[in-house]
Amino acid sequence: MASKRFLYMNRKAPHGSVYALESLEVVLIGAAFEQDVSLAFVDDGVYQLLLNQDTAALGSKNFSPTFKALGDYDISKIYVEAESLEARGLTRDDLMPLTWEDEDDDWAEKDSIHIVSSEALAEIIEQQDVLLNF
Amino acid sequence: MKFAILVNEGPYTHEAADSAYQFTAAALGAGHEIVRVFFYHDGVNNGTRLSVPPQDDRNISQRWSELGAEHDLELIVCVAAAQRRGLLDADEAKRAGKDSDNIAEGFQISGLGQLIDAGIQADRLLVFGD
Amino acid sequence: MSVLHIVNKSPFERNSLDACLRLAQADSAILLIEDGIYAAQQGTAVSDRVAAAMAKYQIYALSPDLQARGISEDRLIDGIKTVDYDGFVQLACDFDKSQSWL
Numbered sequence: 001m002a003s004k005r006f007l008y009m010n011r012k013a014p015h016g017s018v019y020a021l022e023s024l025e026v027v028l029i030g031a032a033f034e035q036d037v038s039l040a041f042v043d044d045g046v047y048q049l050l051l052n053q054d055t056a057a058l059g060s061k062n063f064s065p066t067f068k069a070l071g072d073y074d075i076s077k078i079y080v081e082a083e084s085l086e087a088r089g090l091t092r093d094d095l096m097p098l099t100w101e102d103e104d105d106d107w108a109e110k111d112s113i114h115i116v117s118s119e120a121l122a123e124i125i126e127q128q129d130v131l132l133n134f
Numbered sequence: 135m136k137f138a139i140l141v142n143e144g145p146y147t148h149e150a151a152d153s154a155y156q157f158t159a160a161a162l163g164a165g166h167e168i169v170r171v172f173f174y175h176d177g178v179n180n181g182t183r184l185s186v187p188p189q190d191d192r193n194i195s196q197r198w199s200e201l202g203a204e205h206d207l208e209l210i211v212c213v214a215a216a217q218r219r220g221l222l223d224a225d226e227a228k229r230a231g232k233d234s235d236n237i238a239e240g241f242q243i244s245g246l247g248q249l250i251d252a253g254i255q256a257d258r259l260l261v262f263g264d
Numbered sequence: 265m266s267v268l269h270i271v272n273k274s275p276f277e278r279n280s281l282d283a284c285l286r287l288a289q290a291d292s293a294i295l296l297i298e299d300g301i302y303a304a305q306q307g308t309a310v311s312d313r314v315a316a317a318m319a320k321y322q323i324y325a326l327s328p329d330l331q332a333r334g335i336s337e338d339r340l341i342d343g344i345k346t347v348d349y350d351g352f353v354q355l356a357c358d359f360d361k362s363q364s365w366l
Contacts, residue, residue, distance in 0.1 A: 004254055011283065011366065019142075019366075022175055025214060029246040033254065043283055083286065122287045125363060126266055130253040133261045133366040134142055134175065135357050142366070149298045149329075150272070156328070157356075160349035165358075258356050261364040264272075 004129040005036040010045035012134070014064065015055060020048045021063045023134040028066070031073035038077040038128070039070075040121060046084045049095040049113070064096070071100035071112055078112045081121050137161050138256035139171040140249065142263030144179035145194035146187070151180055154262035155197060162205050168210040171198070171251040173241075175263070178216040181209065183238035195238045202240035209241045210248045268359035269321075272298040272366070275310045280365040285313070288363075290320045295347070295355060297326040300312055301333065304340045315341050326352060 008027055014020040030037060041049060048064070055062040061104070078098055085091065098112040116124070125131065139158050144151040158168055173180050180195055188191050202209045211221060219228070223243050227235040237243065253259050269288045275281040281303050284294060294317070296304050303314055305323040314323065318341070327346040330337065335345055347355065356362055 006250075006253060009363070011280075018175060022215060026174075026246050026249060030250040033247070033250045035250070035254065042287070043279060061196075081287075119285045122289045125287060126289050129361060130259050131267075131361055131363045132140070132253070132259070133263065133364045137356070153272070153297060156349045157352060161353045161356075163352060164353050170306060204286065258362065259365065260270075260362055262272075263364065263366040 001062065002033045005127060006130045006132060007038045009126065009131060009133045010039065010041050011023055011043045012050055013044040013047040019134045024066055028073065037053065037075050037100060037116055038079060038124065040079045042081045042084050046080055046088060046090060049080065051094060051096050056114040067096060067098055070098060076100040076112045078114065079121055079124060080113055080115050081118060082115050083118050135258060136167045136169050136256045138169045138252035138259045140261045141171065141173045141177035141180060142175045144176035150264055151194055157260060159201060169256040170209055170210055170248060172249045172252055173211045174215050174249065175236050176205040178211045178219055178221045181211045181221055181238050181241035184236045195263050199239040210244045211241050213243050213245055216243055218249060266360060268355050268362040269294045270362055270364045271296050271300040274299040274302045276302065284365045285317055288321060293322040293324060293355060293359060295324045295326065295352065297329055300333060301325045301329045304344050305335060306339055306341050311341055318343050324355065
């Protein structure tokens with residue numbers, strides 16, 4: 001069966017609720033299905049990618065380092081909406097560097113994070129087959 | 135048309151659990167196929183057989199069980215989300231050394247892969263959540 | 265056809281309608297369900313935006329959710345259509361995919 005295009009739409013901040021963590025668990029499991037996977041981070045979802053998250057004092061699981069493993073699962077299309085970053089006073093430098101190695105380009109390390117406009121993201125949404133929201 | 139349904143919220147707290155049920159019932163009524171109903175996050179709590187709602191209210195888990203029996207539905211509860219929230223079938227309860235299971239008739243515990251598979255198999259995936 | 269966008273939260277409580285209006289392409293449909301139906305009313309702080317959005321999108325509201333909340337159809341912005349669950353299922357068939365703005 002031809003692969004489908006799956007987009008995981010993340011609009012919720014981490015730690016305040018379980019959605020970000022359990023969404024990431026779906027992404028990791030889903031990676032084994034060899035579908036075309038993209039992740040979008042919109043609104044408070046962009047906070048999931050912030051550097052320096054430390055949940056030690058909460059006693060909860062800090063899953064943010066797991067995002068760095070996404071490249072190993074061949075997930076290289078991580079779209080962050082520019083308008084959402086700007087509305088929160090954030091720039092690319094506030095986000096974790098996420099990379100993947102391009103097999104077709106002598107394993108060159110490339111950025112997985114693509115900061116895109118609303119218009120561009122709207123087009124990406126339109127191109128999907130399955131839209132997953134948590 | 136083949137539908138898959140994702141239910142992200144538990145019963146009674148969020149209308150999402152009702153909306154998912156009403157959509158599923160309407161789709162079946164119109165002759166469509168439901169590939170799978172997948173319960174995730176607090177949605178796994180729709181699968182408990184231990185809820186005792188008042189007589190004049192709907193019984194959300196029983197309602198799913200009945201719809202499931204009538205239409206041979208796959209009602210799948212995510213194992214990882216279920217274990218966190220204390221929703222267990224007999225096997226899981228035994229494995230975890232718990233004194234009871236609580237899964238309702240017609241629900242099955244399985245992995246997250248079943249959600250992805252549902253997205254692949256179905257023509258449409260509908261997500262109900264908060 | 266393209267995307268059926270589903271908004272289930274009040275525009276006075278959450279930003280899900282904002283996100284939807286920002287990220288839905290023209291010729292999509294927007295279905296307001298649950299507390300999302302409050303966006304369908306005339307004379308609110310968001311009515312003008314919703315009415316303006318109707319130039320780009322078909323907008324629907326789920327009638328069982330309107331009735332449950334005591335919002336009669338004559339209070340809706342002109343041009344918003346109502347559907348019941350059978351209509352919801354039909355919209356889900358008519359559009360290639362759905363995006364629930366959770």
